[in-house]
Amino acid sequence: MRIFSALLAAVSLVVAAPPPPAALPTSVATSEVIVDVAVVGAGASGGYAAIRLKEDLGKTIAVIEKGAKLGGHVSTYDDPVAGRGFDFGVQTFNDYGPAAAFFDRLGIPYSENPRAGLTDRYVDFNTGSNVSFVPAAFSPNTLGALETFLQVVEPWEELLLPGYWDFPSPENIPEDLLLPFGEFVVKHGIQDCVNLVFRVTGMGTGDMKNRLTMYVLSAFGPPMIRAFLGIDSIFTPNSRRNIEVYEKIQARLASDLLLDSTVVQTTRNTTGHILWVKNQSTGTYTLVRAAKLLIAIEPTPENMAPFSLDAEEEAVFSKLEHQRVHAGIVTHPQLPIGISLVNTPSSAAPSNFLELPKPNFNARFDHMGAGSNNWRVLMVGDDNFDTCKAQALVKKNFRDMRAQGTLPAGGPVDLEIKAWADHGAMHMHFGAEEVREGFIQRLYALQGRTQTWWTGGAFSHQFQTVLWAFDDVLLGRMLGV
Ligand SMILES: Cc1cc2nc3c(=O)[nH]c(=O)nc-3n(C[C@H](O)[C@H](O)[C@H](O)COP(=O)(O)OP(=O)(O)OC[C@H]3O[C@@H](n4cnc5c(N)ncnc54)[C@H](O)[C@@H]3O)c2cc1C
Incomplete structure (x- = not known):
């Protein structure tokens, strides 16, 4: 990344761009960067893409990240009392696509990390009362249902993973993909795996029973099913600090990073872009001039406001809906050790697996083990x-x-919150009507328009390593390699 100090008026432009339509003049900036690609957001998709662009594809980059560090949904709480890290965001990495090779490349030893052996207690969090629920999670019935689930969905894997590049035209979409998941479950008789699907990652879709099956598959799809069937593996760094992945990425990108920073204004042009990037701590501006733009943040209206979207981008993104997700670490002397308190509606008793919590909800209190x-x-x-x-x-x-x-009485009235992360918008999705009207194709047709490219959960799936595989395809198309 080449940085030039002030006096921008005197700096000749690499790319001729029209004057910015908005309020800030270029002279507001105290530094300027001229790069091949500007990457906005450095979580799973942006962090991986930045490494590949810089180290494999020889591109100059500027990475604009609003946080003080990289990692997005990875949240590691370094517990000073326990003397070790606890991951309360991303738990594991699926061995999918480039995952293992990327860990090797970063020099991170990894291994399977068995889930803490917690005993489940089912409680209706709307009332606080115990629920007599006979679960199927992790039973032989669950495995049988997962096998059926896999048999049904595996033939569609190439339409969905790692992205929707080959998603069928509306008249050819397999009807099952557009069924509400509850109907799909009943049609294929896989009720016995619903509890597991919801508890592991499906809950992120919110009202999972009524979410389109294709979007439940983006939260719990073939790679995850194979992992639970023991066909594929899932792993974490041996340090058991998932943030290690992004600490390593951050060290390798060092001079290319603009941290604590957001884009506040943009002019985008097929011949190049100008981004006004504001450091939120210092209040100073950097002007980033880039031939290409890779946007790796969720395309919510708030996130997109500085990017001067054109009419088609506005039209497509306006149809996307999403959930908002939080994760935290809490403590209280009366929370039970070795137990998972699982939010289960009383109507789920004794075994109505499709009776699930509806947003807004807390899915559970999971003891994090390790004597903590x-x-x-x-x-x-x-x-x-x-x-x-x-x-x-x-x-x-x-x-x-x-x-x-x-739970027993005694101790403070309230929980103590030790760590918290607002993960913001996730699981962006269209409704069935929009999918039938071709909105997936319209979303993908945005790739490369105005030399702007898009990655992240809204374009692929909500898994770290699937997004890395998606980036590999995307970068090939972006750079024609
Ligand atoms: C609680 C939780 C648990 C999860 N567990 C797993 C798991 O075990 N395994 C797994 O594979 N996946 C898991 N996921 C999902 C996975 O982490 C996401 O799918 C993935 O992180 C999405 O990648 P992304 O690049 O789209 O977004 P992110 O990883 O969120 O990255 C976006 C980045 O952009 C930054 N940003 C946002 N807005 C701006 C802005 N305006 N300007 C500049 N920067 C901005 C953010 O700070 C962030 O760093 C989990 C997610 C959550 C929330």
Whole structure:
């Protein structure tokens, strides 16, 4: 990344771009960067793409990340008391596509990390009362249902993974993919795996029973099914600190990073882009001039406001809906050691597997083991489900369980929140009507328009390593290699 100090008026432009239509002049910037590719967002998709662009494809890059460090949904809490890290965001990496090779390349030893052997207790978090639920999770019935699930969906894998490049035209979409997942489950008789699918990652889709099957597959698809059937592996760094992956990426990108920074204004042009990047800590501006733009953040209206979207981009993104996800570590002397308190509607008793919590909800309190006093919570809601509301709900869940005698009295009234991450918009999806009207194809037709390229969950799937594989395809198309 080449940085030139101030006096931008005197700097000749690499790319002739029209004057910015918005408020900020180029002279507001105190430094300037001229690169081949500007990458916005450095989580799973942006961080991986940046390494490949720089190290494999020989491109100059500028990576604009709003956080103080890289990693996006990876949240590692380094517990000073336990003297070790606890991951309360991303838990594991599927051995999919380039995953193992990328760990090797970063010099990160890895191995399978067996899930903590927790005992489940089922509680209706709406009331705080125990539920007599006979689960199928991890039973032989579950495995049988997962095998059936895999047999049904594997033939469509190439239409869906690692992205929707070859998604069929509306008249050729397999009808099952557009069924609400609850109907798909009943059609194929796979009720016995619903509890597992929801608890592992499906919950992120929110109202999973009514979400289109194709989008449940983006949260729990063939790679995850194969992992639970023991066909594929899932692993973590041996340090058991998932953030190690992004610490290593950050070290390799060092001088290419603009941290604590967001794009506040843009002019995009087929011959090049100008980004006004504001450092949120110092208030200073850097002008990034880039031949290509790779946007690796969710295309919500708030995120897209500085990018001067054209009419087609606006039209396509306006149809996307999403969930808002939070994860945290909480503690209280009366939370049970070695137990997972699983949010289960009372209507699910004794074994109605399709009776699932509806947003906004906390999915569970999971003891994090290793002799700790840490419990992980996972919350899913609508766009208005901010940190304040999510933390109020988790505290209410706890108080209700105590009021019902589900948890013992004693100790402080409220939970202590030790760590928290608002993961923001996730699981972006269209409705069935939009998919039938060709919105997947319209979404993908945005790739490369105005030399702007798109990666991240909205374009692929909600898995770290699937996104890395998606990036490999995307970068090939972007650079014609
Ligand atoms: C609680 C939780 C658990 C998960 N567990 C797993 C798991 O075990 N295994 C797995 O494979 N996947 C897991 N996932 C999903 C996976 O992490 C996501 O699918 C993946 O991170 C999405 O990658 P992304 O690049 O789209 O977004 P992110 O990884 O979120 O990266 C986006 C980046 O952009 C930055 N950013 C956002 N807005 C701006 C802006 N305006 N300007 C500049 N920068 C911006 C963010 O700070 C972030 O660093 C989990 C997700 C969550 C929330």
